[in-house]
Amino acid sequence: MNRRVVIKHMALAVTGLVLLPGCDLGSKKAAAQEMQPFLSPDQEGLLAQVVDTIIPATDTPGAKELNVHLFVQKMVTDCYEKEAQENLVNGLDALEAKAKKAHDKAFDACSAEERIALLRAMEQSGDTGEQEFYKLVKGLTVRGYMNSEYVMMNLTHYEAVPGHYYGCVPVDSKTLS
Amino acid sequence: MANIAGDAAKNRTYDAIVIGSGISGGWAAKELTGHGLKTLVLERGKDVKHIKDYPTTSKNPWEFEHRGQLPVEVKKQNPIVSKCYAFYEGTEHFFVKDAEHPYVQEKPFDWIRGYQVGGKSLLWARQTQRWSDFDFEGPARDGFAVDWPIRYADIAPWYSYVEKFAGISGNRDGVPQLPDGEFLPPHEMNCVESFFQKQVASKYKDRQVIMGRAAHITAPQPIHLEQGRAKCQHRTICERGCPFGGYFSSNASTIPWAARTGLMTLRPDSVVHSIIYDEQKGKATGVRVIDANTKEEMEFYANIIFVNAAALNTNLILLNSTSSRFPNGFGNDNGLMGKYVAFHNYKARISAEYDGHLDSTTDGRRPNSPYIPRFRNVYKQETDFLRGYAAGFSANRRSVTNQDGLGADLKQSLLNPSLGGWSVGSHMMGETIPKETNYVALDKSLKDPYGMPQLKISVVYDENDEKMTKDYLEQMTEMFTHAGFTNIQATNTDRAPGLDIHEMGGVRMGKDPKTSLLNKWNQLHACSNVFVTDGASMTSTSTQNPSLTYMALTARAADHAVQELKKRNI
Numbered sequence: 001m002n003r004r005v006v007i008k009h010m011a012l013a014v015t016g017l018v019l020l021p022g023c024d025l026g027s028k029k030a031a032a033q034e035m036q037p038f039l040s041p042d043q044e045g046l047l048a049q050v051v052d053t054i055i056p057a058t059d060t061p062g063a064k065e066l067n068v069h070l071f072v073q074k075m076v077t078d079c080y081e082k083e084a085q086e087n088l089v090n091g092l093d094a095l096e097a098k099a100k101k102a103h104d105k106a107f108d109a110c111s112a113e114e115r116i117a118l119l120r121a122m123e124q125s126g127d128t129g130e131q132e133f134y135k136l137v138k139g140l141t142v143r144g145y146m147n148s149e150y151v152m153m154n155l156t157h158y159e160a161v162p163g164h165y166y167g168c169v170p171v172d173s174k175t176l177s
Numbered sequence: 178m179a180n181i182a183g184d185a186a187k188n189r190t191y192d193a194i195v196i197g198s199g200i201s202g203g204w205a206a207k208e209l210t211g212h213g214l215k216t217l218v219l220e221r222g223k224d225v226k227h228i229k230d231y232p233t234t235s236k237n238p239w240e241f242e243h244r245g246q247l248p249v250e251v252k253k254q255n256p257i258v259s260k261c262y263a264f265y266e267g268t269e270h271f272f273v274k275d276a277e278h279p280y281v282q283e284k285p286f287d288w289i290r291g292y293q294v295g296g297k298s299l300l301w302a303r304q305t306q307r308w309s310d311f312d313f314e315g316p317a318r319d320g321f322a323v324d325w326p327i328r329y330a331d332i333a334p335w336y337s338y339v340e341k342f343a344g345i346s347g348n349r350d351g352v353p354q355l356p357d358g359e360f361l362p363p364h365e366m367n368c369v370e371s372f373f374q375k376q377v378a379s380k381y382k383d384r385q386v387i388m389g390r391a392a393h394i395t396a397p398q399p400i401h402l403e404q405g406r407a408k409c410q411h412r413t414i415c416e417r418g419c420p421f422g423g424y425f426s427s428n429a430s431t432i433p434w435a436a437r438t439g440l441m442t443l444r445p446d447s448v449v450h451s452i453i454y455d456e457q458k459g460k461a462t463g464v465r466v467i468d469a470n471t472k473e474e475m476e477f478y479a480n481i482i483f484v485n486a487a488a489l490n491t492n493l494i495l496l497n498s499t500s501s502r503f504p505n506g507f508g509n510d511n512g513l514m515g516k517y518v519a520f521h522n523y524k525a526r527i528s529a530e531y532d533g534h535l536d537s538t539t540d541g542r543r544p545n546s547p548y549i550p551r552f553r554n555v556y557k558q559e560t561d562f563l564r565g566y567a568a569g570f571s572a573n574r575r576s577v578t579n580q581d582g583l584g585a586d587l588k589q590s591l592l593n594p595s596l597g598g599w600s601v602g603s604h605m606m607g608e609t610i611p612k613e614t615n616y617v618a619l620d621k622s623l624k625d626p627y628g629m630p631q632l633k634i635s636v637v638y639d640e641n642d643e644k645m646t647k648d649y650l651e652q653m654t655e656m657f658t659h660a661g662f663t664n665i666q667a668t669n670t671d672r673a674p675g676l677d678i679h680e681m682g683g684v685r686m687g688k689d690p691k692t693s694l695l696n697k698w699n700q701l702h703a704c705s706n707v708f709v710t711d712g713a714s715m716t717s718t719s720t721q722n723p724s725l726t727y728m729a730l731t732a733r734a735a736d737h738a739v740q741e742l743k744k745r746n747i
Contacts, residue, residue: 054587
């Protein structure tokens, strides 16, 4: 399939996912309230840059294009304790500050290499909060990316049915993932 | 109580009433309607129609907004059910939420429930082994509980009967303590599982590793196609409800089959309050129900009543059915109702790694795994604990990615996993001994939202369970070591009872009305038109999974009920 078309379809699918209603009206409403972003637009933009630094576009879309930053925010909002939200906000601010300090420019404006180095600095920071931030965002980015429709359908060949089980196949014949 | 006059009462009169629509209630509905009885099926939860009401069954992983994980608020509000392995974003709608249906834990007990048409038959793990005479003769031989009033020969034809209809896959393994059944083709064992099977057989002449017997249609027979069910597609998301009817559930199988007769009335949202006893007639005449939506109390009438509310709720209903004849609960003349509750010991598990067979791997998914039938104290008492344990076993090969990188390197490694070694694991399923001190009772002051007394549960593991757990870990460690598995991790999880979801007893079968509540046909000794055929009726618990036995006992009891009805004995 033409890549542009794939991406368009994929973007639609992901948008649909974010707006996916819950089981009933009540939870839909709740979900909408929950999605009141706790990140400011700037922080959300920065998070998008971070996920795209972790998994960038190559010959296939990167994490930002797959809206993985929205998934990260959704997960941190709903599935983690309040501290994780604070940790995400603080981590983003710290990252931006590090960029300013090291390169005198926004994280957004840094080169891919510089951005990776800034994230590595978070990983190896003596500050537990920064380490936690790195672990949280990286873990959720990998999860959101690997479980995205685009990756599962096009890159890892997810197939729900017909299923099968072969208990003993030679390793050579098996396509992994 | 509303005064129900003439026609209204007639409209609420049936030949039979079945309380509950889960694994055993579904079978009662199918059998009774199959014999031509106009049958009312009462279900306390909402209706769940096959396929139509499985909201998550066709969802892809990316369509779950939290990719399966439950929000932290849901977990906090549901500390009990959140412990259940099958409770996740795709299934939460089929589980009872902690706050909605309170109960009293006199001792810690994780009570996992599914209140809807189909009950837990939508959610079960589908393992279906027959019990054998080593189980039915156990209490008489070992001196615990009371003697079962039946033997394997009484129930064997009924096992065959339900197996053919439900669709059970498995091998004919010829293991004496695990009788063979009417099997569809088995699921496949993988190379490391076969390897372990051979290793165990070479060292122990009395221990077997076999493929699990599971309620999956691996090769549909005409009877399955007639039910509208199809071959299992190996999606392994069974607990969301299967649109193919690939596994057995009441929703896919017995309930629609009963509905097809035109004789079944299914009434969801009907919380059964009690069974009505008529002193003049000396029998049960009906059931008192609270409508879950309106809270209105109403009565339904029938000649025979099947109580299939799931073990503990069956106890609750019967204990709550008091009259001047039965001041302590329906049929509870000996005061033993609610006592001798037992369950399965799932405390221990073991895992390890294996670095052989690296030239082979598996492909696809399998909704089943191998099984190790009980091998302890089978022919004679050989340990310092009573009874024994079965075990699940499985091996799988891991896919590994190096996630250290960042950027294009990370992406590259994520999309190109390599094969790691094999992981193997096992969990125990031990028989627990029914004891008078393990009981359920009605709490005298606390009510649930329907005005029913809350159930008070007082059930604990005992010393026998601890010894058994220790033995399982020792024996499995020895077996794993013999097979060359490495990095063996043996764990006693010390979890509370309940999570096994195999609670049984309280209304046990037996020969003597002084020491049991039900006779060999699952009829209350004290009231022959009331039948209990779910887990509450179990005299002892075996090491095998119980669901298949509930199905067989139910079909057998329904047949007896109809014969007795024809003879005007009840």
